[in-house]
Amino acid sequence: MAVLTPVSRTPASFYASVVAAFGAFAGLLVGTAQGSGLIGLILGAVVMGAAAYLMAEVLGKEKTSRYGLALLMALGGFFIGGLVAAVIGALFGLFFGWLTFWLYEGRYRAKVAPYLTPGQVLWHYTFRVICGAIFIFLITPILVVMPLSFNAEDFFTFTPEMLRFDPDGYSLKHYRDFFTNSDWQNAVQNSIRIAPVATLLSVGFGTLAAIGLSQPHVPFRRAIMAILISPMIVPLIISAAGMYFFYSRIGLQGTYLGVVLAHAALGIPFVIITVTATLVGFDNSLTRAAANMGANPVTTFFRVQMPLILPGVISGGLFAFITSFDEVVVVLFVGSAGQKTLPWQMFTGLREQISPTILAVATILVFISICLLTVVELLRRRSERLRGMSPG
Amino acid sequence: MKLTKTLLATSALTIAAGMVHADAHMADEMTIVSWGGAYSNSQQKAYHDPYMEKTGVKIINDESSAEAVSKLRAMKEAGNVTWDVVDVVASDALRLCDEGLAMEIDPDEMLAEGDDGSSASDDFGDLLVGDCFIPQIVYSTTVGYRTDLVGDTPPTDICAIFDTETYPGKRALEKRPIGNMEWALLCDGVDKEEIYDVLETEEGQQQALDKLATIKDDVIWWSAGADTPQLLADGEVIMGSTYNGRLFSLIEEQDQPVAMMWDAQVFDLDGWIIPTGLSEERQARALDYVRFATDTQRLADQAKYISYGPARKSSAPLVGKHAELGIEMAPHMPTDPENAKNTFLYNYEFWADYRDDIDAKFQAWLAQ
Numbered sequence: 174m175a176v177l178t179p180v181s182r183t184p185a186s187f188y189a190s191v192v193a194a195f196g197a198f199a200g201l202l203v204g205t206a207q208g209s210g211l212i213g214l215i216l217g218a219v220v221m222g223a224a225a226y227l228m229a230e231v232l233g234k235e236k237t238s239r240y241g242l243a244l245l246m247a248l249g250g251f252f253i254g255g256l257v258a259a260v261i262g263a264l265f266g267l268f269f270g271w272l273t274f275w276l277y278e279g280r281y282r283a284k285v286a287p288y289l290t291p292g293q294v295l296w297h298y299t300f301r302v303i304c305g306a307i308f309i310f311l312i313t314p315i316l317v318v319m320p321l322s323f324n325a326e327d328f329f330t331f332t333p334e335m336l337r338f339d340p341d342g343y344s345l346k347h348y349r350d351f352f353t354n355s356d357w358q359n360a361v362q363n364s365i366r367i368a369p370v371a372t373l374l375s376v377g378f379g380t381l382a383a384i385g386l387s388q389p390h391v392p393f394r395r396a397i398m399a400i401l402i403s404p405m406i407v408p409l410i411i412s413a414a415g416m417y418f419f420y421s422r423i424g425l426q427g428t429y430l431g432v433v434l435a436h437a438a439l440g441i442p443f444v445i446i447t448v449t450a451t452l453v454g455f456d457n458s459l460t461r462a463a464a465n466m467g468a469n470p471v472t473t474f475f476r477v478q479m480p481l482i483l484p485g486v487i488s489g490g491l492f493a494f495i496t497s498f499d500e501v502v503v504v505l506f507v508g509s510a511g512q513k514t515l516p517w518q519m520f521t522g523l524r525e526q527i528s529p530t531i532l533a534v535a536t537i538l539v540f541i542s543i544c545l546l547t548v549v550e551l552l553r554r555r556s557e558r559l560r561g562m563s564p565g
Numbered sequence: 566m567k568l569t570k571t572l573l574a575t576s577a578l579t580i581a582a583g584m585v586h587a588d589a590h591m592a593d594e595m596t597i598v599s600w601g602g603a604y605s606n607s608q609q610k611a612y613h614d615p616y617m618e619k620t621g622v623k624i625i626n627d628e629s630s631a632e633a634v635s636k637l638r639a640m641k642e643a644g645n646v647t648w649d650v651v652d653v654v655a656s657d658a659l660r661l662c663d664e665g666l667a668m669e670i671d672p673d674e675m676l677a678e679g680d681d682g683s684s685a686s687d688d689f690g691d692l693l694v695g696d697c698f699i700p701q702i703v704y705s706t707t708v709g710y711r712t713d714l715v716g717d718t719p720p721t722d723i724c725a726i727f728d729t730e731t732y733p734g735k736r737a738l739e740k741r742p743i744g745n746m747e748w749a750l751l752c753d754g755v756d757k758e759e760i761y762d763v764l765e766t767e768e769g770q771q772q773a774l775d776k777l778a779t780i781k782d783d784v785i786w787w788s789a790g791a792d793t794p795q796l797l798a799d800g801e802v803i804m805g806s807t808y809n810g811r812l813f814s815l816i817e818e819q820d821q822p823v824a825m826m827w828d829a830q831v832f833d834l835d836g837w838i839i840p841t842g843l844s845e846e847r848q849a850r851a852l853d854y855v856r857f858a859t860d861t862q863r864l865a866d867q868a869k870y871i872s873y874g875p876a877r878k879s880s881a882p883l884v885g886k887h888a889e890l891g892i893e894m895a896p897h898m899p900t901d902p903e904n905a906k907n908t909f910l911y912n913y914e915f916w917a918d919y920r921d922d923i924d925a926k927f928q929a930w931l932a933q
Contacts, residue, residue, distance in 0.1 A: 327819055328798040356626070421643030509647045510596050510627030521628040525601030527791040 178287040180279035188276035196221020225273040239270030322532035347533040360518035368497040371436035375493040379444025387452045405442035409502045417506040427509030435507045440493025451485030594623045595649040601628030607870035612858040646842045649851045655834040662697035667838035669696045679879035680861035700836040700876035705899035707830035709812040710804035713822045723829035724752035737793045737805025740786035742927040744831045749776035813872035827904040833911040872897040
């Protein structure tokens with residue numbers, strides 16, 4: 174972005190105190206880890222405030238002082254806690270060096286509009302920090318899992334070897350366990366056998382229902398829609414218990430077909446909702462035109478309507494697939510051990526033996542989900558581009 | 566159009582393939598319910614694998630023993646019992662037996678004789694609690710501690726749990742009164758013989774809770790057997806109670822700096838029940854399995870994989886070395902004389918009468 178506002182240097186009272194505030198925060202973190210938060214807080218504020226003043230007013234040379242600070246803090250970290258602390262110290266040093274000169278040179282003002290008051294500038298950056306914090310909050314649990322899945326020990330613990338980046342602390346044994354253990358492999362097979370069939374059923378029924386319910390002449394449309402969507406709204410445990418007793422009476426409990434049907438029922442609402450949304454933009458004169466040219470309703474559906482609503486159908490199908498693939502409550506009730514799916518295996522694994530194999534599986538699943546979503550998004554863009562719906 | 570046809574054809578094929586596959590699966594299978602983890606593994610190797618080889622029956626493991634009672638109730642209600650043999654602790658077996666959910670067993674008729682020729686009822690002896698329970702192992706709930714975090718004098722006495730001055734740090738205790746109440750009273754100066762007499766009274770229960778209250782801030786309460794080993798491995802707690810087999814695996818298989826404190830370990834029994842309401846054919850198969858899995862050799866074999874003591878007297882001399890580590894298993898058994906100097910046996914009669922009452926008080930106390 175271009176420079177919007179001319180910048181000027183700021184007084185020491187401003188930048189030194191802001192850097193000192195950040196230093197206090199960092200010092201609090203380090204100090205708590207070392208035993209005393211209060212000492213860390215005070216020390217951090219004093220040291221970083223003084224460092225900022227020294228770098229800006231006394232040394233003056235930006236590059237030298239920034240890298241000098243990083244080096245000094247890396248050394249300091251090394252004396253407190255070895256190699257890892259040195260890396261953390263260097264990162265802190267780089268950050269504080271950048272922060273000092275960013276504030277001192279007034280660069281923070283450059284990319285915001287000139288008419289903003291100081292309060293608005295502050296909010297501008299606070300808002301970005303909050304967004305970043307929320308992002309980190311959401312993503313950290315997933316990221317923490319990944320290195321732990323390479324743990325050489327059988328616990329959910331960062332061992333000292335791992336923290337020292339010692340190769341002995343890492344291993345692929347949990348991945349090996351996943352690919353060789355018959356329990357896990359059975360679970361994968363069951364999931365792969367159940368999810369696609371349940372998805373096909375949901376997509377088939379859901380699409381038909383959505384098309385039917387979008388016709389204006391169908392009686393009780395709202396009521397039917399509400400009933401069909403209810404599996405999504407009713408608490409899962411209630412549906413699951415209901416299905417358990419109902420399926421037991423008719424002999425479906427504990428069978429493959431029973432789990433597939435239960436998952437199909439859970440997936441149908443997603444398909445109905447996405448397809449209904451796509452149908453809103455569907456031009457009904459197209460079907461009339463097709464009928465006018467002698468096509469019967471089935472041909473019209475497959476050759477005219479279906480291709481146009483396909484993006485909705487596919488994304489609905491994807492949701493249905495993930496619902497079935499991720500589902501643990503209903504399968505615990507409706508399934509028996511012969512239909513043990515991947516989430517079920519993970520659930521019992523977590524409860525009975527806390528083994529990092531679960532983390533290895535989670536990591537693999539995260540990558541599969543990312544690939545799946547990327548592929549679908551690319552396909553969707555491609556089809557939109559082909560039909561000229563979006564300029565991209 | 567071509568795409569549509571392909572799509573439809575694949576869909577039809579997938580569904581058909583799924584159904585065929587599912588149908589082929591149903592015949593000659595039995596579902597055995599157990600606890601999962603290393604314990605299920607030991608059963609797989611000692612019982613399931615040889616049985617499947619011998620008979621060709623396919624055994625499916627269901628790791629639902631923790632909720633066996635409620636699930637069996639629901640199955641009876643729904644009139645569809647899908648489990649063939651269920652592994653439960655003795656107290657659950659007694660409840661299931663009382664409710665008519667477990668089949669009554671005549672040990673001498675339905676179970677194998679001991680290898681030494683003794684009848685099944687003599688061989689299992691006192692461990693045959695209730696009419697439905699088929700004993701399998703003796704396990705204990707005992708305390709393990711971090712050898713590197715307890716200082717120079719490792720704890721040897723159960724009261725170390727309550728001694729936060731000598732052993733500062735968190736402790737892990739099970740989130741239920743059983744075991745904890747006995748330990749609390751023992752460490753509050755009550756004679757071991759009088760513990761259950763004291764615990765019958767309101768004041769006695771309060772005394773135990775008061776003793777536990779002295780360390781309440783230092784306790785992490787666990788509910789799954791895997792919790793304490795994880796906490797010990799993390800160094801999150803310096804000592805904690807759990808099942809002795811879990812501690813064995815933590816110490817010998819995972820090489821963690823942890824040691825056992827066998828003092829005042831609480832013995833308990835675990836074994837099989839056969840649910841009522843099975844078809845005749847399934848019941849016969851379940852009985853055949855149980856007869857095979859609880860014979861002298863099989864029970865001794867299980868001890869190769871996990872440090873729980875076999876329930877038959879005749880199995881004890883056959884207990885050998887660990888299948889992978891090659892260490893003698895006998896000294897790691899809770900029943901080894903060295904380890905069993907000071908023990909409790911889970912008091913089935915007392916807890917059958919007082920469990921609900923004390924449980925409610927304990928949970929209310931926890932929530933305070």
